[in-house]
Amino acid sequence: MSSITEKAKNKKQVLTLNELSKRKVVEHNSLITSIAKMDKTPLKMFELAVSCINTEEPPKDNTVYLSKRDLFAFFKVSDNDKHSRFKEAVEKMQKTAYFQIKEVKEKGYEMTSIVPIPTVKWNSYNDEVLIRFNQDIMPYLIDLKNNFTQHALSDMAELNSKYSIILYRWLSMNYNQYEHYSVKGGRRADQVESYRNPSITVKELRLMTDTVNEYKIMNDFTRWILEKPLEEINVHTSFNVTYEKVKKGRSIDSIVFHITKKPVARNDFYKLEEQDPIYLQDKANKEQAEELLAGKALKSKYTKLLLDNMLLSPYEMTDTSLMAGLQAHVYPLYDELKALRGLNGVKDHLSYVRAKQEAYSKRNIAKYLKKAIEQYLPTVKRQDL
Incomplete structure (x- = not known):
C-alpha cells in the first residue's frame, strides 16, 4: 500500500500555505445556519479542509490532503508541543464536534447531526495529513446550485473566537446575497437592502451560537456574542459591522446588523x-x-x-x-x-x-x-x- 505522501502527490491535492491563503470556503446556507457543536479549533480546521475542495471535481473518497507544516502555520502554532496539541484537537473534533442541521421539509422540519470529519490520518515520517469528510456532509459542500455562501479563508484564519467565526459566516451569507441581487436583480430594493442590514432574533442567535443555556444575563450575551466577535471581525476581515438592539416590550427581541465592505486598494x-x-x-x-x-x-x-x-x-x-x-x-x-x-x-x-x-x-x-x-x-x- 502506498504512503500518504505518494497518494497525495498522485492526486496533486497537497496545498501550500500560499495557496491556502488565496482559497475560498464555499458551503450551503443550511450548514452556515446550523448549530456548530464544537469550539473554535475544530471549526477552523473544518473550514480549512473545506477550502481545499474543488466543487467542480469533488475529491475522490471525500478526501483532501494538507501539509502539517502549513497546517501549523495557518493556526500559528510554533511551540515544541504542537504535535501533541494537534493530536488533541483532532481527537476532540472527532469525539465531541458535530453540526446539528435543521432543514424545513413539506411536513415540518428535519434535524440531522453530522460529525463532519471522522477520519484524519498522519504519520511521524512525512509532512502530509489526510482528511476524509463524512459522506453525509458532502452534499452541503459540493451540491451548491442554490443557496450557498462563499467567504475568504484568509479572513477566517485571524478569528480567535468560535462566536466570531459563526457570526462571520452568517454575515457573509447575508452580504453575499446583497451583492448577488444588487447585480442580478430579482428582489425589491428594500429586500436587497435587508441583506446588508440583516436581522436575527436573540432566540435564533442563541441557537446558532449554541448559547441557549449560557450568558443568561443580556449584558454578558452582548459582550461575548456581539461586541467581542464584532471587534475581531472588524479588525481582521473585509467587513465593517455595527449593530443595534430591537426591543419588544421591555426585553431585547432581535439584533439588526449593518454591514459594509472595506475598500480594497486598486493595483x-x-x-x-x-x-x-x-x-x-x-x-x-x-x-x-x-x-x-x-x-x-x-x-x-x-x-x-x-x-x-x-x-x-x-x-x-x-x-x-x-x-x-x-x-x-x-x-x-x-x-x-x-x-x-x-x-x-x-x-x-x-x-x-x-x-x-x-x-x-x-x-x-x-x-x-x-x-x-x-x-x-x-x-x-x-x-x-
Missing part, C-alpha cells in the same frame, strides 16, 4: 492612462463607467468560460472593478483569438492557462489573464502567417 492594472477620458471625469462618472463595463462582462460568454475553468469565482464576479478590467482589457484580446481560432481556440487557451496556473494575488487575476493572452496571441498570429 496598477486599474490605473488607466491620464489621457483616458473616463478617468478624467468625476468619481460618480467613473463608477458609472465601471458598472457599465462590469455589466457587459457579467453577460459575456468569456465570463462563463473563466468560471468553467475555475479561473474566476462567483465571489470575484461581485467585484465591479475586476469585472470592468476584464471587459476593458482582456475580453477584446479573447475576441482577437476567437477571430483567429474560433471559440474553441479560446476554450483551449483557457484550459491551458488553468493547467499552468501560477500563484497569483486574487486582486491581480485580470492582470494575470491579460498577460497570458498577450503572450499567446503573437504565437497564433505567426502560425497563421
